[in-house]
Amino acid sequence: MEVTLKRNVVVEEETKVGCVGDEESGEIGKFGGETPIYDRDSSRSSSSSQRDSINNREVPTVIGSERSFMDASSRPSSSKPKNSVTISQETQPESTKAERFDVKKPFMAQTVKDYQSPQMHFFDIVQKEHVKKPDETSSTLDNAEEPELVSLSLGTRASRSGKEEEANTYSKGKEDGMIKEGLTLGLHSKVDGSSSGPSEALLNLSPDNSFEEPKEADTGEPWPPSKMMKSSANGEDEVLPQPPLKRARVSVRARCDAPTMNDGCQWRKYGQKVAKGNPCPRAYYRCTVAPACPVRKQVQRCAEDMSILITTYEGNHNHPLPMGATAMASTTSAAASMLISGSSTSSCPPFGSLASSTANLHGFSQVDNSRFKQFYPPNPSIYSSASHPTITLDLTVPSSTPQYKFSSNLTYPKYSSTSLNFSSSKSNTIPTSWSGGSSTYGAHFYDKNSMGSLNLGGQTQDSFNLSYMHKGTSQNPAPSQHLLTETVANAITSHPSFQSALATAITSYLGAQGAERAGEGSPAGQVGLKWSEQLALAPTYTSAFTSPSNYSSHHQGSSTFLQPPPALLSAKSASASPVGNGEQKS
DNA sequence: CGCATTTGACCGGCGC
DNA sequence: GCGCCGGTCAAATGCG
Numbered sequence: 001m002e003v004t005l006k007r008n009v010v011v012e013e014e015t016k017v018g019c020v021g022d023e024e025s026g027e028i029g030k031f032g033g034e035t036p037i038y039d040r041d042s043s044r045s046s047s048s049s050q051r052d053s054i055n056n057r058e059v060p061t062v063i064g065s066e067r068s069f070m071d072a073s074s075r076p077s078s079s080k081p082k083n084s085v086t087i088s089q090e091t092q093p094e095s096t097k098a099e100r101f102d103v104k105k106p107f108m109a110q111t112v113k114d115y116q117s118p119q120m121h122f123f124d125i126v127q128k129e130h131v132k133k134p135d136e137t138s139s140t141l142d143n144a145e146e147p148e149l150v151s152l153s154l155g156t157r158a159s160r161s162g163k164e165e166e167a168n169t170y171s172k173g174k175e176d177g178m179i180k181e182g183l184t185l186g187l188h189s190k191v192d193g194s195s196s197g198p199s200e201a202l203l204n205l206s207p208d209n210s211f212e213e214p215k216e217a218d219t220g221e222p223w224p225p226s227k228m229m230k231s232s233a234n235g236e237d238e239v240l241p242q243p244p245l246k247r248a249r250v251s252v253r254a255r256c257d258a259p260t261m262n263d264g265c266q267w268r269k270y271g272q273k274v275a276k277g278n279p280c281p282r283a284y285y286r287c288t289v290a291p292a293c294p295v296r297k298q299v300q301r302c303a304e305d306m307s308i309l310i311t312t313y314e315g316n317h318n319h320p321l322p323m324g325a326t327a328m329a330s331t332t333s334a335a336a337s338m339l340i341s342g343s344s345t346s347s348c349p350p351f352g353s354l355a356s357s358t359a360n361l362h363g364f365s366q367v368d369n370s371r372f373k374q375f376y377p378p379n380p381s382i383y384s385s386a387s388h389p390t391i392t393l394d395l396t397v398p399s400s401t402p403q404y405k406f407s408s409n410l411t412y413p414k415y416s417s418t419s420l421n422f423s424s425s426k427s428n429t430i431p432t433s434w435s436g437g438s439s440t441y442g443a444h445f446y447d448k449n450s451m452g453s454l455n456l457g458g459q460t461q462d463s464f465n466l467s468y469m470h471k472g473t474s475q476n477p478a479p480s481q482h483l484l485t486e487t488v489a490n491a492i493t494s495h496p497s498f499q500s501a502l503a504t505a506i507t508s509y510l511g512a513q514g515a516e517r518a519g520e521g522s523p524a525g526q527v528g529l530k531w532s533e534q535l536a537l538a539p540t541y542t543s544a545f546t547s548p549s550n551y552s553s554h555h556q557g558s559s560t561f562l563q564p565p566p567a568l569l570s571a572k573s574a575s576a577s578p579v580g581n582g583e584q585k586s
Numbered sequence: 587c588g589c590a591t592t593t594g595a596c597c598g599g600c601g602c
Numbered sequence: 603g604c605g606c607c608g609g610t611c612a613a614a615t616g617c618g
Contacts, residue, residue, distance in 0.1 A: 268589095268590065268591085269590075269591060269592080270591090270609095270610070270611075270612095271592090271593080271609070271610060271611080272591090272592070272593075273593095273607095273608070273609070273610095275607085275608070276606085276607065276608085282608090282609095284609070284610075286610095296609090296610095298609090
């Protein structure tokens, strides 16, 4: 939470990637002068210190420190169902928070407004589509909608039941809020399709889960392959006996002094361990915004560069996200969707035809490998564990102004990993490029939706992967980085998922900086806000990506659309199925 | 007193 | 089958 994504965001896969470390947890604390996250004693003290730091520093941040959320919003322990998440909540800030948010409140309020309208619009569109194409959109979608939004079940099989239960549980708790959630869920389910339904699409990193998880609701949780296999077997899914994928992960590298990045969600630390590849201890957090939220995150310092904090997200939120959390969630979800669609898709039928997915993978992987390795040398260890497809978002930016270049590097054996590198050399200022892309994309997005085809993913991906990636790879096996960059940039631009990911990343990034600066009193914060606003301005795009946490669920839904949920929509649209996992959606 | 964090133990997957 | 390793659990601890 720290919020301070100061500059760079580097994406990496697992923490393993870059870190070499030397230090131990205690040392980590050194960073930032902050409390060492890992260090026990220090941590405690640190915890307090962290808290303080968070509170104090982060204040500027939109959402607030984790802790603040914890306190403010429902705690898991309390298990009280949250009430519907309403915008007001977003603002959540309690009295304490209020202080923090003073500056931002106005912005937030406005932002919320901005989002609402678009979202509403979005929902309408979605509903229309469903109505129009009941058949095509998987049955699941229909299901979801029909009853109440609540039913996430969608096409997914058994897992669904379990998931639904959780979802229900969760929703039950909130009865009041239920409706919204229901919507949210419904959307997700629709969108996601397969996915785990309940959870928000945003974080739905793992397609797999979505299908498989029988029990828990959460999709987020990791399923052992065996389980997955079983479930699949039961199910019908198109899921072939593919090797079970574990949930996709999205790792974000950012420079931060704080022990953890302030992503707007509430997290509770449940474990810490030293991973083999990195001396720096890895901290395990689980989302406490909702009691049953399956989302987990791993935080680890990069040994090489202690200032770099690698945060890996896994799972989908099954609850509305706080405003602050939206950006990150969107980013991660988008990245995940990309990953899924691009690479791991195969595992997830919903995402697209296997063939397409496979093609994507290959293309993607190739590209990455050949070209992007440059950016990120493949680290064998990284992928080794690879049961988890991982996308890395690199937020480390050398210059104060975030530049973005995308490099996707995939080395990937089983799973491709994609990294979005904002730090790269060529840079377009985010705003410029982004804005252009976003707007364009947004238009695109809606169009498609309006058109009724949800399969952004299918076509998009194909086009994206095949066209861009392939071109790059095949045609230009060894293009200069520059070419690569351009190619990638183009691809990204065209690809919704990338865009969304980029947008969110940028947004979050700016927001973070802005927050910091704001805290500092510098105008920069405003800039960040403005930036967000700009994004918001584009109704389509905005709604999808920047929507406030409250809308997160909605947001997800929207995002889902944005991202291509593949096959479901397109290829499989005919079939009922799939579940769509819409998860991915960004 | 309540709660979050810490941390050792435990579990399951994977490779040899 | 064994060991390694990642990830999670849960009792203990300490803070507010």
